[in-house]
Amino acid sequence: MATTKFGKEIYLEWYESMLLQRRFEEKAGQLYGMQKIRGFCHLYIGQEAVSAGIISAIREDDNLITAYRDHGLALAKGMTANECMAELYGKATGCTKGKGGSMHFFSKEKRFFGGHGIVGGQIGLGAGIAFADHYLGNDRVTVCLFGDGAARQGLLHETYNMAMLWNLPVIFICENNYYAMGTSVERTSKTLDIAKMALAYDMPSDTVDGMNPEAVHTAVAKAAERARKGEGPTFLEIRTYRYRGHSMSDPAKYRTKEEVEGYRLKDPIEVSKNKLISKKWATEADIEAINDKVKAIVEECVTFAEESPWPDISELYKDIYVEDDYPFITD
Numbered sequence: 037m038a039t040t041k042f043g044k045e046i047y048l049e050w051y052e053s054m055l056l057q058r059r060f061e062e063k064a065g066q067l068y069g070m071q072k073i074r075g076f077c078h079l080y081i082g083q084e085a086v087s088a089g090i091i092s093a094i095r096e097d098d099n100l101i102t103a104y105r106d107h108g109l110a111l112a113k114g115m116t117a118n119e120c121m122a123e124l125y126g127k128a129t130g131c132t133k134g135k136g137g138s139m140h141f142f143s144k145e146k147r148f149f150g151g152h153g154i155v156g157g158q159i160g161l162g163a164g165i166a167f168a169d170h171y172l173g174n175d176r177v178t179v180c181l182f183g184d185g186a187a188r189q190g191l192l193h194e195t196y197n198m199a200m201l202w203n204l205p206v207i208f209i210c211e212n213n214y215y216a217m218g219t220s221v222e223r224t225s226k227t228l229d230i231a232k233m234a235l236a237y238d239m240p241s242d243t244v245d246g247m248n249p250e251a252v253h254t255a256v257a258k259a260a261e262r263a264r265k266g267e268g269p270t271f272l273e274i275r276t277y278r279y280r281g282h283s284m285s286d287p288a289k290y291r292t293k294e295e296v297e298g299y300r301l302k303d304p305i306e307v308s309k310n311k312l313i314s315k316k317w318a319t320e321a322d323i324e325a326i327n328d329k330v331k332a333i334v335e336e337c338v339t340f341a342e343e344s345p346w347p348d349i350s351e352l353y354k355d356i357y358v359e360d361d362y363p364f365i366t367d
Contacts (some may be wrong), residue, residue, distance in 0.1 A: 080108030089252025123362025156189030246276030
């Protein structure tokens with residue numbers, strides 16, 4: 037694979053994407069405290085370089101499926117802040133008509149297949165989506181993400197075995213933020229190198245710096261190229277960090293302030309901004325213009341959610357069963 041040159045255009049793309057995710061999540065946290073958003077809410081703050089690097093490395097028509105910490109990935113994949121915030125509010129204009137909430141974002145148009153609340157449940161589904169494309173004979177790739185806690189689920193082992201056996205075009209990604217809820221990786225596994233889990237299945241794997249969008253992009257692009265060539269799955273352990281608790285109800289007292297601040301020193305948004313300025317790819321005025329643009333998008337999405345209607349009672353039993361005959365088996 038040819039070495040990718042990371043220049044002005046991609047850094048501006050990354051900076052805006054990561055900043056939108058950060059500001060959206062900060063606003064979501066604030067609104068949750070105001071009880072505008074109810075139920076579970078898992079913020080992506082700190083992990084934005086993972087989503088930014090993945091999306092720049094794959095095609096728009098590739099598939100992505102993830103767990104319940106899905107807001108940032110949904111925005112990066114191209115879903116609008118309006119439909120995402122409306123879903124957090126439970127409004128009819130949300131991406132799942134107000135029925136899914138924080139953990140269940142979906143978009144058929146953007147090929148974003150969730151958002152899943154069952155820990156590790158999406159791992160098998162991701163392989164299934166990849167199997168559909170494999171069956172149809174196209175060169176689409178599926179990116180399937182899960183956390184370090186889900187890496188302990190039995191479904192992972194069954195899925196890895198089948199994915200390798202059938203040579204599926206899937207990239208498995210563990211977003212290792214070091215804590216499954218409040219339990220550190222050290223307390224759940226003797227093997228701290230999660231990437232080694234692929235060795236039992238002869239699956240290519242790598243460990244990636246998830247605070248660096250360049251590293252994420254490079255690893256995902258390589259894996260996607262392998263998949264499109266018919267060379268099968270890849271497993272990437274992307275080491276990242278969440279600054280907030282597991283969910284809005286988690287005070288995160290199991291971590292020291294020094295640990296969190298240590299990761300903030302390599303915050304991908306600040307690092308990207310500093311690189312844009314130091315390389316003279318952007319001025320302070322350019323950065324401020326992006327900041328203003330993102331601020332306006334977030335303000336607009338809150339207004340949109342506030343003014344949107346609640347779902348009608350007639351929607352209660354809709355969207356439970358598929359009405360069409362095999363609607364996804366199309367090219």
